[in-house]
Amino acid sequence: MTTHELTGLRAVVxxxxxxxxxxxxxRLADGGAEVAVLDLEPSGVEAPLHGINADVADDASVRSAVQRAADLLGGIDILVNNAGIGAAGTVADNPDTEWQRVLDVNVVGIARTTRAALPHLRRSPCAAIVNTCSIAATAGLPQRALYSASKGAVHALTLAMAADHVREGIRVNCVNPGTVDTPWVGRLLAAADDPEAERRALEARQPHGRLVAAEEVAAAIVHLAGPGAGSVTGTALAVDGGMSGLRLRPAGT
Known part of the structure; x- marks a missing residue:
């Protein structure tokens, strides 16, 4: 992305x-976009970003926040559906209430936010939606049954949305990160019996030998959202150090 490539565009994350x-x-702001951040805890959001309180599990909250963002920015050109929560365990380890909670946030939350933003996106000459999906949508990972189910749904939803809205001029894509060095992963590591050993195991299962940086995923999202990807829709972009496609021999062999 060149400097200021996104100047004049309005984004909601x-x-x-x-x-x-x-x-x-x-990264969107660095590219010249005006950006509104929707979050349960937006108090730490710093200028030039605009923080707006929103709960993607509550339709009224989402509609109010999206309208506020549109009013503040003067419209919406880019929607990044990134809000989500994690879950650990096999299919037997989480009760129905947890399945409902995770699916409500990770899947229905995207539907709620997109539904609220569509009237504004339809008025944009360069509308784009990017959903944060996961390697868990396409690869079987241990102890991630519920999380994987939610992200598999996000992947399928991305394709369906792309088909529904391509003729309206709205592109829809997703990114599939590998294990990213985020606060949630940090909490998982902290709860492990041996955090350092668990970190080494997570790093080793990615062919490039380390956790993915949040900034690397952000770069992929911004590329898909920007005008340079104007012919890209219905695509899942892996940002996983080769985890989804490479099958390497064990190190040293």
Whole structure:
């Protein structure tokens, strides 16, 4: 992305107060976009970003926040559906209430936010939606049954949305990160019996040998959202150090 390539564009990022969302919001702003961050805890959002309180699990909250963002920015050209929550365990480890909670945030939250933003996106000459998906949508990961189910739904939803809205001039794509060095992963590591050993294991399963940086995922999101990707829609862009496609021999062999 060239400097100021996004000048004049208006972007909304959900879950933009930390991790991948924060890195994305900042990169959009660095590219010249005006950016509104929708988050449960937007108090730490700093200028030039605009923080707006929103709960993607509550339709009234989402509609109010999206309208406020549109009023503040003068419209919406880019929507980044990034808000999400994690879950650990096998299919037997989480009760129905947790399945409902995670799917409500990770999947229905995208539907709620997109539904609220569509009237504004339809008025944009360069509308783009990018959903934050995961390697868990396309690869079987241990102890991630619920999370994987939610991200598999996000992947399918991205394709359906792309088909529904391409003739309206709205592009829809997603990014599939590998294990990203975010606060949520940090909490998982802290809860492990041996955090350092768990970190080494997570790093080793990615062919490039390290966790993915939030800024790397943000760069992919901003590329898909920008005018340079004007013919890209219905695509899942892997940002996983080769985890989804490479099959390397063990190191040293």
């Amino acid at each position: 959900t879950g933009g107060a930390s991790g991948i969302g924060q890195a994305t919001a900042r």
